Amino acid sequence: MIFKRIAAALQWRIRALLPKKTQRALLRDNAKYYAKRFYQYSGVANKTRETDAAYLTWLGHVVEKGLAMPDMRLGFGGERVRELIGRLDAYLTNHGERDLPYIAGVHILKTYAAVHRERGFALDADVLAAIDALPDADVPSAYDKADYTPGEFFAAKDAAFPELAAARKSVRNYDPTKPIEVERLVRAIEIASSAPSACNRQPARVHIITRREQIDACLALQNGNRGFGHLCDKLLIVCGDLRTIYDAHEFFDLNTNVGMFIMNLSYALYHEEIGHCILNWYAKPEQDKKLRETAGIPEHENVVCMISCGAVPDRFRIAVSPRYEAEHFYVVH
Ligand SMILES: Cc1cc2nc3c(=O)[nH]c(=O)nc-3n(C[C@H](O)[C@H](O)[C@H](O)COP(=O)(O)O)c2cc1C
Structure with a gap:
């Protein structure tokens, strides 16, 4: 009995002397836990x-x-x-x-x-x-309503937030003869910078791609712009600076913070009357490396999405993408 007690006490002391879990081990634990949850409950392996x-x-x-x-x-x-x-x-x-x-x-x-x-x-x-x-x-x-003129589409650009939020829509049709000046994009980025971020660390970085060959080369690596990407005048690549993160627990935080910035940027682009469409970056490592090389993205930045931008044509159609009623989104506890 006494030996057992001594052994237990020693074990506790030894454990206290060991270094805390390394950040690398934490990352591994998190990856395992969340990957398991993802596999268990997402549509990847389940049909519900x-x-x-x-x-x-x-x-x-x-x-x-x-x-x-x-x-x-x-x-x-x-x-x-x-x-x-x-x-x-x-x-x-x-x-x-x-x-x-x-x-x-x-x-x-x-x-x-x-x-x-x-x-x-x-x-x-x-x-x-x-x-x-x-x-x-x-x-x-x-x-x-699915067909618009520019005036109709941007009618809510200065409206109260509920109207502006409802009027912002993805545009997949641009007039290539009307350029979007970089200054207008910078104005939108200025507005978007009001997005909140964890501890105000502001990780979002936007690469404004202006040269045609480079835009086309980047879009060739993305899988959701067929039929309209070639018409955009500028391409934004929105990234998160990994150097703003200093704890393994914050693994998902970079994308949460940059995601909020992206939403703000989308409203700001609408306010600046810039037709645009957020483009996924579901990229395999090889694709990601290729994009970094093509667009000159620094190694310490993670690509979160692209945004195609252009002037809207005189008449164009949007995908309406209707939304669920509010009840779909909340649970009162
Ligand atoms: C993270 C993200 C990735 C998206 N990727 C694409 C894409 O690759 N191609 C595309 O045409 N639209 C893309 N979209 C636009 C969505 O299809 C669109 O936001 C959604 O259908 C709702 O329509 P709305 O933006 O007009 O309200 C993306 C949107 C988000 C937020």
Whole structure:
């Protein structure tokens, strides 16, 4: 008994003398914990109503984006359109709900069919029949307007925040004959700098890419700008400075802080009447290294996203991307 007590006391003393977990070990622990959670609950390895809804939303968005492209190619997206038809059917069968992802998907397909009919393009008969057979849904009012002139689109640039927030939309169509002066982008960055950041460490850094060849080379490494990227006049690469982080616990914080800056920047670009679209940076290491080399991004910065910028054309269409009701976003505890 006495030996046991002595051993326990010694063990405690020895443990106290050991260095605290190294930052490297903390990073490993965090990566393990969060990677496990990600794998357990995301759509990567699970199929739930929520992951099905997210996939349906994504698929509808792909088709809706196609409808908003500057040079919409008639008959585009054949595979995706067929997949969307099938997924809508499966969603209703499996989940029995005509919720927003379902209603939006139906509306997008009906619009797809209507646009092709208007322009006299014969879609495959089975596709057309399947779309026509979809029940008419209560279309969200967000879809009331998808075509804009510049004046209409930027009408809320000085409006009160609720209107401005609702009016900001991604634009995937630019007039390449109208340049965006760097000073206007700098003004938007000035406005965006009011974004909060943890302990006010302000990690966001924006690289303004101005040369055509460099813009094209960067966009060639990004997977979401097909059909419109080539029309943008400037490209922003938004990064986070890793040197502002000094604890392994803050691993995700860089992206949280830069993400908030990006949102502010998006509102500021809208306020400055600059058409723009945030572009993902879901990059594999090789892709990331290539972009750093192409754009001259310092090693201590992590790329968070790109933003294509340009003047909006005289008439253009946007992807409406309707939102859920507020209840979707909150839980009162
Ligand atoms: C992190 C992030 C990555 C995005 N990546 C892309 C992209 O690669 N290509 C694209 O066309 N749109 C992209 N978007 C724009 C979204 O599709 C758009 O914000 C969403 O559909 C909501 O529409 P709205 O911005 O018009 O309100 C991205 C947006 C965010 C926030």
